[in-house]
Amino acid sequence: MHNETNRTTYIQNQADRIILHLLVQAMIREEAYPYDLLPNGAAFPIGKAALEVEITHTYRLGQLDIARVQYVEGEDVHEITDPLQVLGLFLPTDDPFYIEVKNSVRNLALALTASEERNQKVEQEAEALGVSDVFSYVLQKKSKAFSPLTFFEQLVIQGHTIHPCARTRIGLSEKEARQYAPEWGGTPAVIPVAVHKQLFRETLMEGKTVKEILFAEYPEVEKAFLSEINHPDDYGLIPVHPWQWKHTIVKDYQADIEAGRIKRVKGADIATAALISFRSLAPLNNQWKHHIKTAVNIQMTSAVRTVSAASTYNGPMLSRFFKDLLESDEALRSHLSTMKEPAAIHYQPSTGVEDAHFFQKNLAAIVRENPEYALGDEEVAIPGASLLAPSPVSGKTIAEEASERAGSPRAFIRRYAEALLPGVLHLLGEYGIAMEAHLQNAVVVFKGGHPLRTILRDHGGIRVLEKRLAEHFGDVPIDASTNLLTDDTEELLDIFTHSVLHNHLGEIIVQLARKTGCAEDGLWAEVEMVVKETAVRLSEEAREDIQRILHRPARMKALVQMRLKNEVTENRYVDMPNPFTKESEVRGR
Structure with a gap:
């Protein structure tokens, strides 16, 4: 019990330190609050006191190595190790950004716990296989049942690398994180949902619908769909994340469910693995050609991760454009390709429905090319x-x-x-x-x-x-x-x-x-x-x-500034040193 307590404390301290450094670094790089330069760092004035940040190194793009953060008032000096202590100096505890950072710390500690447990198992397996690095490990394991891409995606613990809300997941419980999140090896069982043709809009890249694509890869879905749905030609298919079905669809689309316009296709859930973005999902059998991008009404980083109607239109349209472009430009094709999105679909409410945008984006999905499908053996x-x-x-x-x-x-x-x-x-x-x-x-x-x-x-x-x-x-x-x-x-x-x-x-x-x-x-x-x-x-x-x-100047999105000003859709940038010049200094006001 004592060792377990020490382990939990150690992981929590790690999470606090990582988010603290992301927060303070963003505050300085983005000039989110006025600060003064010190010989070895920066100081944010707070009345007669100051928040002082000791910096040991500044990199070419303005990234910082931070030694310590202290609250200084006269002769009193207190070291700060918790990012919420910093935010508490500037924001009330009920401010949305304060709540988001608090949630980010909690979820990062969970992710670090998951990483520790998984890495121990992989280390033991790698030793048994006689391999010394992760590249050799995945090549030995590569098969229809083992996806190197999924393996690498689920290794990512921190999430966003320059945002203190790197692990914010507002609306997701700890139990659900362990069940669905990529760092826990989450395997969400995607729910096929039949939607009447009067209530959806679909955009296709070359002619195949979401329903046709999923039927071809999952015959059990087609069998269940045809057996459960009367007049199957009158219905399209929208794959739904199980979290979204439980928390959003059954509650907010209840009238359509009761009228039979929206129907869960039972007994044919699709086995998937969660990728970095949580709501993008890969087939467990990586011989299948497509990933599925689902909508989840959960705030991650600074945005709620639904799928807009515009995205379901632009995905296939831009995919068709990029396909034609790459076919015509050999020089471009030799260096780069894009994951095509052959079909996308969203719920379209009847005319006059209040808050139609909410209903469109919460019941929507994009089918995306699986990049592993066409890779060479090595x-x-x-x-x-x-x-x-x-x-x-x-x-x-x-x-x-x-x-x-x-x-x-x-x-x-x-x-x-x-x-x-x-x-x-x-x-x-x-x-x-x-x-x-x-x-x-x-x-x-x-x-x-x-x-x-x-x-x-x-x-x-x-x-x-x-x-x-x-x-x-x-x-x-x-x-x-x-x-x-x-x-x-x-x-x-x-x-x-x-x-x-x-x-x-x-x-x-x-x-x-x-x-x-x-x-x-x-x-x-x-x-x-x-x-x-x-x-x-x-x-x-x-x-x-x-x-x-x-x-x-190598301009950077001011992500914390945008969040503090609630400007999550309009980009705000700050000038940063150009890494191709000799500039490298902490800037102050």
Whole structure:
């Protein structure tokens, strides 16, 4: 009992420390509150007192190594180890952001507990298999019943790498987290739900419906559907997360359920595995071609993770566009592909229903291509976020293991940048499309522990420069209600710097610098060389965009500022040092 108490306390302290550092770092980098520079850090004035942050190192993009956080009032100095103590100095305890950070700490402690339990089992199995790193482990295990992608996705513990609400899940109980969350190896049984044709709208990429796709991969679903549903041609199929069915559908769609317009297809739930985003689910048998993105009315990070009607339209439409684009552009195709979304569907309430938007987005789903379906025998698909996770085989980070296979951190970053950047920069410069290629959205294909190419998923956060796209393709059908279209080139560059520099390469580089002692400057020099080598192969207009990336401030989304001001749909950015220049300092007001 004593050891168990000590273990729980240790894990809780870990969670407190991680979220505290994310919070304080965001407050400084985003200038969320006024602060003054100190010789070794920063001080936030609070009346006659101050919150002082001792900083031991500042990295090229402004990331910080924090030694301690203290509350100082005259001669009284108190060390702070709890992020809620910091927030309590600025916000009331009933403020939504305070509540979200509190929830994030709780869920991170749960995730750390899950990680410890799972890693012990994997370590023992790896020892029995005689393997020394995670790449060898997954290749030995790879089969129809073992998905390396799912394995890597479920290794991710922290979630968002630069947001203190990294593990916020408002509405999810501890029991439900253990049942459904990816870090617990969650296997949600997706519920097939029949919806009358008068009450749904479906968008198709090439002709196959959600119902047809799922029937082809799960014959038991088709059998149950045909046996339970009278007039089956009159109904479509929406796959529903079991949490959503229990907490939202049976309560808010009760009238349609009672009238038989919405029907649960019983006895044919679909076995899936939860991926990083919680609501995106992979088939347990990875020979099947599709993942399923479901709606869950749970707030994670700063947003409730439903599926908007615009997303169910744009997914298949953009998938068709990217398919045609990649087929026509061989240079782009050699570096990058996207996970196509062949069909998407949402509930469409009758005319005049109050809060129609709520009903649309809470009963909706997207069917998405499974990137493992077309991989070679020795290839594995790895989400970028998992590179920051500890390997359960060696205890090192997975990025460290990959660096050892490459021969050095510099050699690894060079190959990783070559797998990631050419395709993303090509899309941005030539076609005016900024993909949100952050750690969670970029799945990198590795072979022999070495990165080869990138597969991007999720079209929700991209930006498209309407004029440049029209030069090549004329009008591309896009629902602009989610702010995908822009006429501002700077907005494209902001999406790139935030998602690719700050929330992808920058996090991997800082991790390697901390863990291996390698020079950060050398790692960024490798990235810069790849950027410049890519620019040479592109048009003059594209090269101009890349020159701005190399010299303008590396702007970052002010995620905490946005949350404090309740601006979760309109992006707010702050200027940060450019990693390709010599700037590197903590800024103050």
